Amino acid sequence: MSFELHPQLAKDTTVLGHFPLCIALLSKDSAVPWVILVPKRENLKELHHLPMQEQQQFLLESQAVSQALEATFQPDKLNLGALGNMVPQLHIHHIARFKDDIAWPGPVWGNTKGEQRDEAEQQALATRLANVLSLSNLFQRG
Template sequence: MTLHPQLKKDCIPLGEFNLCTLLLLNDSNYPWFILLPNRENISEMHHLSADDQQQLMSESMYFSRCLEQVFQPDKINIAALGNVVPQLHVHHIARYTADASWPAPVWGAVSAVPYTKEAIVTINDQLSDWFKCNLDLDQDISFLWFEKTW
């Protein structure tokens, strides 16, 4: 699947669920991840097949539980806007009352601060540890890590 140029520029690919690629937005102001369904020419959720819609929801809920337990945020923001990047993608952002833009939306609030390599490794390890303990194959959830190129 072709990754939109803006996502390619702004994100770090971590791995793949059954349907979605998991991306880390390269902005250390927030634990901000994106689920990107691996389907060409899809811009809206209702354009997915019924099975893919259900799979996207399962992967989104699974990853939301991960965010909640790993990052312990005050709130999780989930959004699919598509105004800048028309390729269907779903933002999952762990928010804190003390974060850079609380309680406002994150978009355009502050300049992005790229992650250090060490921080990316730490996040990758935290997610990996959680996935190992919580991968429930009965729910059609599996995950394959990409080769670490960061």
């Protein structure tokens, strides 16, 4: 079997690029900068189901995303989460949070207006983040 991105993730995000293990996606939700890492493995629901070497690779990729969000936006806090209740495919959210964002201090899930960025704004943000992620020798655009 080959890797296929869950249709809901494809609908709600823009592809930033690829790491060796994960595809990096930018959420279209306009509330906050929000990157999602999805390991490119079929039928994967839990991070601990990956072999240890791939779990370690995930941590390297997660660190690159976290550092990019921090350098680009200087958030008050970074939230990481893997719920998977609606989309079972393993995907880990990396969310830049600000004391003045719509959901602060609560979680973003269910606490935003659900508004999406327009296409031009989404592409500009995707380019900006991909440029920063490209500084990592792990990341490839597209």
